[in-house]
Amino acid sequence: MTMRRLWIGLTFVLFGLLLGVPVVRIAIGAFDGGVQGFIDGVGRPEALHALMMTGIIVVIVTAVNTVFGVMLALYLVRANWLGPQLKRLLNSVVDLPFAVSPIIGGLMIVLLLGPDAALGALLNKAGIDIVYALPGMVIATLFVTFPLIIREVMPVLQEIGASQEEAAHMLGAYPWTTFWRVTWPSIRWSVVYGVVLTVARTLGEFGAVLVVSGNILFKTQTATTLVYQDVENFNVTAANSVALVLAACSVGLLLFMEWVKSRKES
């Protein structure tokens, strides 16, 4: 019994020190200069612009990844036109972005589409900037968040099996109707869960975006790269206020995720 108490107590201490104290410290740090200091930190033009950039990237990346993620999950589980060998290969390729450091993900985009690369130079001549501009930042974030939705949806598709979909097909339903009426209701909460994970990851993406964006003030600076720049400039209170906004979003998403998890299980 005393052992039990000891282990529970240790776990509380561990969680408090490792997870609790840092979050509280950011919240206190953001109000180092009082409420006004926090408002000044978040209300700076560069902070507002950075938060707007982050918002734009979140919207684009989430929309694209949701559509392609759900479709790819469907293909990887159901499609007969992919051989089992090829399916297995593609299935393991899906996970690769998890193993790639965000910095390396950004480097890949720069190497392929940067001004020194053949493809990048071509696009540049056509007047399209990829690297050091929004498109590159979106591509880098798409790469990093690619597996999240697929990995949430695939197990559910495997579990429910194809029999209901086949029945709908036999009864003459169009593929589109089959998807909305039969498949979607059972994968709905997994998709929502994957979307929340994607939003959280996109909000917080730093390494890949830093490399690809060049961190240009009022142009390609996002919320996380602004925090980085503020710290480098010893402007810690301002960094804290933007960080607090980001941390509050993460905690909110985490709470929402818990709620979705309970819906998914019921």
Next chain:
Amino acid sequence: MLRSRWWSWGFRSAVMLYFVLLIVFPILGIYGQSFSDGWASFVDNLTEPLAWKAVMLTVKLAIIATIVNMAIGTMAGWVLTRYRFPGRKLLNSMVDLPFALPTAVVGLMILLLLGPRSAVGQWADSLGFTILFHEPAIVVAMVFVTFPFVIRAVQPLLEEIDASEEEAAYTMGATKAKTFFRIILPNMLPGILSGAMLAFSRALAEFGAVVLVAGNIPGRTQVASVYIFGQIESDHPAAAAAVSVLLLTFSFLILWLVNYVQTRRTAR
């Protein structure tokens, strides 16, 4: 009917093309780039002393962080699955916090908590060593960002352990400690190991949390990801690509190993 077939063919090609262009193409590209000047220059880029030191430092600190995580992750996973106590649900949902928080924010948190003006920083200073901008801070950052891996890998295994084995051990007179080490730990081991491998590969790759708290002094407190970033900034993409390829190959091997272990487990 014919039109619907065209549609589905179009969808298939679009999705597959997207997949190949977004994921496969960049990964092949970086391997291609690092060998584009030949094998000799690839080796040169890797054996450059600063690059090599950065890689070795990263591996060393990632191993330390992984060992710490194996210990605290096993304990936390055990407590959260086996014991019922007030606050358990709260702690269980807090586990995912390091995944949800932006890594730059994590770096800032550690900077504030362990910096020279903080209580911990002053205490360490009075003992004669500094945490921030030195190796301990890097390890703390790595432990924080990889905290959930071992716990999340251990929990499902603990839930499915057959209670009868444990009870049989007790009825035959085994002590609690003996039951734990002979029955429970072997059952948890696959989870601890696969969680540890994922944590290790994440620690190797970590950038955001580390760049703010490491001193980034080349050859001393510069980890591999920061070295790569520095090479990109100073316009040496070939050097950055060479170190990247080394790290990538390492991570891919780990990922493959984890998948292999897991498929063998489920196949059994």
